Amino acid sequence: MPTQGRGRWWGLLAISLGVATIIVDATIVNVAVPAIIDDLGITSSDAQWVQEAYILVFAALLLVAGRFADRVGRRRIFVVGVVVFVAASVLAALAGSGEALIGARVLQGLGGAMMLPTSLSLLNATFTGRERGTAFAIWGATIGGAAALGPLLGGWLTTEYSWRWAFGINVPVGVVVVAATLALVAESRDERAERGVDWLGALLSVLGTTGVVFALIEGRSYGWWRREQPFRLFGLDWTSDISPVPVAAGLGLLALTALVAQQWRRNRAGRPALLDLSLFGIGSFRNGVVAAAIVSLGEFGLLFALPLWYQNVLGYSAFGTGLALLPLAVGSFLSSGLGALLTRRFGAVRVVQVGVAAELVGVAGLGLVVAPDTTWWAPLGLLFVYGVGVGLATAQLTGVSLRQVPVRQSGQGSGVQSTARQVGSAFGVAVLGTVLFASLGGILGDRLADQPGLDPGQRDQIVTAVRQSGGAAIGGLAADPRTAAVAEEARTAFSTATRYAAFAAAGFLLLGLAACARLPREAPASEPDAGAGHQLVGRGIPSV
Structure with missing residues (x-):
């Protein structure tokens, strides 16, 4: 049973x-990388893996961690994840x-993957009705604010x-998190979980997600088709002229295709499976996952380009860049309470649409x-407007996706949503x-x-130096009187390329707003309790 009273909110x-x-931790390292390179004497390739090893492992294990938490206990997995994360830190x-350092970042990714989907499923199990919308609003505003505060904290x-x-x-x-979670958060699990573990499904999920995410992250570095720089993995050198990126993407998509087929067979046979595909019969979950994936295309991608522009074009320090991005965090935090009030009046779906529209205007x-x-x-x-949109959309979209998911399946539901x-x-x-650096090279x-x-x-x-350094070479060009005019041209070109990236992000958010139009509406004044959805799903009737 959920913890009662104020303890739930603490x-x-x-x-x-x-x-x-x-x-x-996903963003704080960005501003610390130059100091890490100088202190440890590592190469730029090593520094890249310090940043990306965490994201790669984190994304690959979300679905597996969410399903495992349903079986053995969500609070338990969350606490173990915190312990692993702290030890890795x-x-x-x-x-x-x-x-x-790269090895430690891999362990951090493992801990983080255990924490994120279980945090969602714990909220889904602890809160019901209107309180659930408020809880997800606070959770979502925390994510938006943390993403913006990372560079500020890291720079300081x-x-x-x-x-x-x-x-x-x-x-x-x-x-503090471990102590408070153990004292204030009730344990929950799927008491009807089948015995046995779908090891093949877990393996296919990890391999598929790893391959796809690796290709998306590393395509610009190693080349989308032809190999543009040396690649070394587990002590072995990649010698082919073909980039490892299309190979990883192909293997990843093949593994995900095999996963869907394998899960379909196990679902039909009534055997333990990593994912209950009947979840996609729930309209709010299916459409919410699709909308979340599309909105995420433009939601935080611009935070990759803006710090580079602030530091290398406007000349801000790392700490100054964090301060410049602070309005985003403030808007996200303030919108948490506003989102809960708006949800009660207009319904969660309408709040999601307003939030994505605000993000679109801001970007x-x-x-x-x-x-x-x-x-x-x-x-x-x-x-600030961008941050308000993030605070409104992130939380309420998560709440809409999980609103009718049975509590006993909330771990795998959260894992799917987080992975998307x-x-x-x-x-x-x-x-x-790609838009930023390709247009930068052409314009300059x-x-x-x-x-x-x-x-x-x-x-x-x-052109190559400016593009490959992410604009960091502009400062050296400006310091030399002979190339000061070139530096001004580089600043203009980088600004124009950043503008194109912002418009591309806005285009993604426009698609996300269209996807949100397909979300099923609910009655604002009496948001349905998840129990109704549980009963329908339990009888084999998709909830819409």
């Missing part, structure tokens, strides 16, 4: 704090080499103390104001990154074509 705060930690803080810790504290800060937070507006001479205050209001979001986000970052090349004193070889060298 337990919600503990769960949200744990989720905030894993979200912050200690290893990362103490790492003396790039290999040790790295600048004032050491990059190691970007990981060490997780230790005291983790202790498109940022595309209009991005320029090499943008004043510090110009993006603030748009970032992660894959959508990875795809969004891949597309926006054209602007330097008539630059006096530059031959084609020098021009290509400058």
Whole structure:
């Protein structure tokens, strides 16, 4: 039974704090990478894996962790995930080499994958009716705020103390989360779970998700078809001229196809399966997962481009960039209470649509104001609107997706929804990154074509340096009087490319808004309790 009284809400705060930690850790390293490279003496390729090993493992294990939590206990898996995450953070803080740090990040990804879907299923099991909408609003606002606070916290810790504290800060937070969760959150599990474990389904899920997410993350680095730089994995060198990216994508899609077929057979035979495909007969879940994946394409992808523009075009420090993005976090936090009130009056689906529309306005507006001479205050209001949209849409879309999912299946439902979001986000970052850097190279090349004193070889060298460094080379060009004019052209080109990326993100959000139009509506004044959905699903009748 759910914890009664105020304890449930304090337990919600503990769960949200744990989720905030894993979200912050996905972004906090971005601003600490230069210090890590300098301190450990690692290569740029190693630094890339410090960032991406975490995301790759995290995305690959979400579905498996959610299903496992249904069977053995959601609170138990959440707490174990926090412990693994904190232990890995200690290893990362103490790492003396790039290999040790990458290994610690892999363990952090494992801990994070155990925490995110179980946090959702714990909320689904603890709260019902109107309170569930409020709980998801707080949870979603925490995610939006944490994503924006990550660069600020990382920049401050790295600048004032050491990059190691970007990981060490997780230790005291983790202790509080574990203690509060054990004291305030009730255990829940699927008491009717079949005996046996679908090991093949788990393996196919991990292999399929890993292959697809690896391709989306690494396509720009290693080449979408032809290999553009050396690739080394487990001590072995990839020698083919074909990039490992299409190979990984093909194997991943093949594994996911095999997973669907295998799950269909096991479902029909009544055998234990990783995923109960009847969940997709629930209209709110099916449409909610699709909408979540599409919205995620544009929701956080722009946060990849904006810090680069702030630091390398406007000249902000890492900490200054975090401060510049703070309105996004403020908007997300403030919208949590607003979202709960709006949900009671207009219903969760309408709030989701308003939230995605606000994100669309904020992102498109940022595309209009991005320029090499943008004043510090110009993006603030748009970032705030963007944050309000994230706070409204993220939480309520999650609530809509899980509203009619039986509590006993909430772990696997949460895992599916979280995986859809992660894959959508990875795809969004891949597309926006490609838009950003491909357009940067083309625009800068054209602007330097008539630059006096530059031959084609020098021009290509400058374009490559600016593009491959993510704009970091602009500062060196500006410091040399001989290339100061080139630096101005690079700032203009980078700003234009960032504007294109913002408009691409807005296009994704427009598609997401269209997808949200298919979400089933519910009565605002009396949001149905999940129990009604449970009864319908239990009788084999899809809830819509």
